[in-house]
Amino acid sequence: MTNMLQETPITKEIIQAHGMTQEEYERVCQILGRTPNLTELGIYSVMWSEHCSYKNSKPVLKLFPTEGKNLLVKAGEENAGCVDIGDGLAIVFKIESHNHPSAVEPFQGAATGVGGIIRDIFTMGARPILSMNSLRFGSLDQSQTKHYLRGVVGGIAHYGNCIGIPTIGGEIYFDDYYEGNPLVNAFCLGLIRHDELTKGKASGVGNSVYYVGATTGRDGLGGASFASKELSEASHEDRPAVQVGDPFMEKLLLEACLELVKTDAIVGMQDMGAAGLTCSTCETAARGSVGVEIDLVKVPRRETGMVPYEIMLSESQERMLVIVKKGKEEIVEHLFEKWDLHAKKIGEVKDGQQMRVLDNGKVVADIPAKSLTDEAPLYQRDSSRPVYLDEAQKLDLQSIPEPKDHNEVLLKLLDSPSIASKRWIYEQYDHMVRTDTIFLPGHDAALARIKDTKKGIAISTDCNALYGYLDPYEGGKIAVAEAARNVAASGARPLAITNCLNFGNPMKPEIFWQFRESVKGMSEACRAFNTPVTGGNVSFYNESPKGAIYPTPTVGMVGVIDDVDKRVPSFFQKAGDLIYLLGETKEELGGTQYLLTVHGKRKGLTPRLDLNRETALVKLMIAMAEKRAVQSCHDISDGGFAVAIAECLFGKRHHPLGAEIKNLDWAKGLRSDSALFGESQSRAIVSIALNQKEDFESLARSFKVPFTQIGRVTEKELLIGDWIRLPSAKLETVYEQAIPRRMSK
Amino acid sequence: MKACVVVFPGSNCDHDCWHVMHDVMRLPVEYVWHKQNALPKVDLVILPGGFSYGDYLRTGAIARFSPIMQDVVRHANSGRAVIGICNGFQILLESGLLPGAMLRNDSLRFICKHIYLKAVNRSSIFTKNIAANQVLNIPIAHGEGNYFCDADTLKCLEQEDRIAFQYVSESGQVNMDANPNGSAANIAGILNEKKNVLGMMPHPERASEAILNSKDGRVIWESLAAALN
Structure with a gap:
């Protein structure tokens, strides 16, 4: 993209190319009181994409129970949920999908999925102590599946092993329904002292906005929009929308950020994940009800000739936004210098509620921050019971002979x-680093100790999606129940869940019905176990030319055991x-x-x-x-x-x-x-x-x-x-x- | 015995080594940042596992240029103890304190699992307390642990009793099935000439407490504590 495009008038084609409807575009014009420029249009398009806004799923997600006495941070408030486990400690955890990138480039897609979820945890000040994953592929007798499996497992191993967070368990299924559309759901859990909990919020007019971590390039341009459409033969042309991960960089960033939260120099921190600088800037501003102004000329870059549109939408990995107290800038700069990382002041917290983006002093975007987050459009999608269900649910046992040879x-x-056995997979993951892994992979639940206490954390990720296909409601219930059962089998008390809701195209009423029924079933089970939902992620548009995947609402259940010797x-x-x-x-x-x-x-x-x-x-x-x-x-x-x-x-x-x-x-x-x-x-x-x-x-x-x-x-x-x-x-x-x-x- | 753990950018077993010294062995231990020029006064230097500098060039190849390494070399040359585990072993090879090099595992995959070891040398400060025919169950976790050296070096290592550990079967046999990564002569760890520097791929710090499924690694720390006290 060249500078010429900055001046490009916004045409119907451009709006469409950004995945926006005409109504959404008109709403943008209404909010701004004028037509947006291309950079602004790009910003709205990513923030209002399903991936960032949950515009199609939010009304249904309200069905989830989200209240609980142990919750320090509830669903939707921050990057991940946070649950008290006593002794002044809390756990922060979340599961997220990286399905579409993994379908196009399995190794990097999976690797950056791991990197992204780890950032969500340490951006809150928590030390990530373990990872898990939930994977779905087509039949393993297909050569394409082997390619996917090798790439995805290799990518998860590459990132997790290097950064030194043990991948201690997970689950995996192989079924034709995932052919061409593998699912890669990455889970991470961190440990934090209550007083170190850090919010992704800007506050204090005059405080500095810092950009820390890796440089910005053109990789991952528009990844959030990419994740919000179906996969097609042409998806491979979207390869630039897949980011490249640098786990070493993230390791440095992780250590630097965790040192940072122990100082009193910052008021907030937010990682740059989907929609990069755009999302982190407007979210910190919106959460704090303040304005934020940044100047892109100060953003460290790895490529020349990048225009504001590209800088704002880049999804380069391993970057964070930090809101620094006025007068404490030196502490931050020293600390990042120790780790040989960039820490550049790119802006300030301002009065008002605007997100203002400058390029060398010239305004290139001026948008009410909350219009990008809280005021994104919401849709009540049509739903109808899928036609296939009646036939699929019929089973005439008479027609199935009992086996002659049960052996x-x-x-x-x-x-x-x-x-x-999943040994071929988990032996590629360092599942023991940090020396907390008590149960080696293969147990019903993963179990990690917490040093200096008697406590242990048990986790299970579960979803029998074939059940979800045959009965989404019951399938949703069972996904939660099986996870609770696995956690309890180890002796731990189920505390809360995170989930990753993987479905097809929600514009199709039958898919939306599957989605709603699954959520209903999960909600009912969560209420029964008293395990609230603390957050997670929705991944729609999981369809390949062969059709939609099974409804796959993956559950990550977390529990605590007070005395690990009783495991x-x-x-x-x-x-x-x-x-x-x-x-x-x-x-x-x-x-x-x-x-x-x-x-x-x-x-x-x-x-x-x-x-x-x-x-x-x-x-x-x-x-x-x-x-x-x-x-x-x-x-x-x-x-x-x-x-x-x-x-x-x-x-x-x-x-x-x-x-x-x-x-x-x-x-x-x-x-x-x-x-x-x-x-x-x-x-x-x-x-x-x-x-x-x-x-x-x-x-x-x-x-x-x-x-x-x-x-x-x-x-x-x-x-x-x-x-x-x-x-x-x-x-x-x-x-x-x-x-x-x-x-x- | 007082120890220090050197922290390189990308070290990720530094906390684990510190924990085993401090909480399991109850010995004094401190971290040393790689940019420091001098080691504190310690008996044992631990170069921990991890991915120093991301291992992007070659495992351990950049870490050896860290400022602290000059003093680590001095410490070693003066006959005091250094143990390099996994990436720490790779750094010792790159810095020339130990001979040979690491190739990628012959499976071309990263491998994390418990394996069996036997101590070949049982007289060094690291291996003194290990009994004859004792088989140790200790995990490995690496992508490049396929030890390689030329025939003369191998011969020299054998003759000078500098092979510290070999991968063996559960019953203590040295054979190809027991070799997880293709290492020459099933080598899992070697010593320098003076036998005060040990490099090993397996992680004894991950096998020093019963709750972690094996405490066979503890004998190495106990040997050191007995020898250096």
Whole structure:
């Protein structure tokens, strides 16, 4: 783009090219009382994009419960939510998508997704202590998927490993519905002392506005707008809209910013993420109800000839805006000099409420800051129940023969990349740096200790999107419930959630219906567990030429355990222990991995979730840990009972335990495949030492959770009634080799 | 024993090393910023893991030019103890305190996992307390840990008993299956001639507490504490 364009009159084509409707443009003219220039139009277009404004989703997001007594920062107030965990400490966490950039350039797309979410955490003054991720790809038998997987995992590893924040867990599914539109959702959690909480807010007329961190280039120009449209064959031409990450730079920025919050030199700090300098400037001004004036001539750049439009819209990574107290500028400049980083004063906090942008003294944009944030347009989109649902929910079990060889089915499920060991992935992530990782990846929840306390933080990211496809409401409920169950299985108390809502094009009524139903289901479950939503991100337009993805509302549930020594592992601990099944098993085969993997069907009603039963189970799990009444606890989810039991054996690589399940009373009257591979909710497998029997059973009784003693832990073989008899070593090999064997082809 | 941890831009195991000294071993320890010209008076210098300068040129290649490195070299040449872990090992190679170089892992992927080690040299200040045939379970986390040196150097390392650690199987066998990254002779750590400088790829600071799934790394700190007190 050249300077000529600055003078370009705004035509219909230009408005359209910015993804704006005619009505939105007219509203801009009304707000300004004149026509905008190109720079201003660009600023409005990114700030009013779905990615920044949530214009299509906000009315629905209001359904989420967002209140809770532990919340220090609530959803939407700042860059991430903040929850008190006692001892003067709090956690700051959020999950965010980087789907579209990853589809175009998997390595950098995923890497900068990690970089962006980490900045959201330390911009609030918190030290990021762990990362997680939730990924979706097409079938792993496709070569394109392998390319995506290699790139995305490599990118996450590149950024996370270098910056030194452990990637301690996550989840991943492979399904044709994500072909060409992978999902990359990155989660980060930070730890902070209450008094170091930093707001993304400008205040104090005369205070200085500083630009710190990396230089500004043309990379990522208009990334927020790019994320707000469907992917097409032409998307690869958007490659310049994908940013390039520099984790080393961010490491320096992270350390410098955390040193900065310990001084008394600043009043606010805001990272430059989507919509870069534009977003950080108008958000700090709007939150503080003040004016902010900056001069672009002072912005450090890495390219020559950049015009204001480009500087304002650039999404170059690893940059922050800092509001510095008048007279304390030297402290800030010294500190950044120590870290060899730019810290340039680019403007000042002003009276009024305008965001004024100058270019060497000449005004190039003059906009009421709140018109970009609080006053962005809102739309009530049409919604209608998708036509496919009636057919998809029909499932005639008569037409599905019960398996003749259950061993073969179990092995097939363990070989399914969605279920199989994710070792190939997590071994590429440094999951131990910071020496807080207590549970190595593979457990139901990730668990990290907090040094100098007895506390631990447990996190689980979950979403069974096939459920969401078959019943968005129930799918949303189950995503929250499964995450709560996983966190509680480790012994932690679920506290709050963040979520990443991945859907197709919201302008399509059927997609919008999926979105609304999912949010309703999630909200109901959040209320039941008393886990408010502290923030997150909406990612629409996840459609490739083949169609929309499954509705995928990913949940990141965070919990706390007061004494990490009371943690409960997911794996059996020793031969001789007794095995129990918690919960009730029903004839529920709809939406199971069994139907998908063995019969190729995405059919039926998903398992039904009873929130009363689920909350009872969650409370029991927490109590079991507190009273040290069990040896292990593993929730039953994808692949059902048989897969869950097999997973319990894999605590130590190359040394799997065995199990002998002789009591099958709980499966009476059920089809054998329902019993073994059905995915009835609110169930778990528990192992106990012989001397824990009385305590455990009386606890289960007091929480009114059905329990059955079904067998015992053995050494070398998995035996389930007359159905399953397999050497544990064989199970482990299949489970471990599923992904490496496909990736090496 | 008093230790210091050198902090380079991009170090990310500095806190972990400090923690293991201060909270696990209960020994005095302080951080030293790489721009400082002189080390404080310490018995042990720890060069921690991480990605100094992003490892953008070659691992450890820029860090060796940090001002503090001159004094680290002096400290080493005077016979006092230096341990370089992971990126710290790479910096020791680049600065010439140890021979050889690192190549990318033969899988071409970053690898983070627990592996097994045995101490070949069991007489150095770092390895004195390790029993014969003791197998240590300690994690690695690196993309470039494939140790390489020419045949003469390797021979010299062997003859002078300067191979500190080798990757082994769970039962202590040196074989290719136990080698996670393609290192020459399964080398995981080496010593300098005077045996006061150790470079190792595995992270003993990540395996010094039971809660972290292994405390096998602790024996290295205990050896040092016993030798340097």
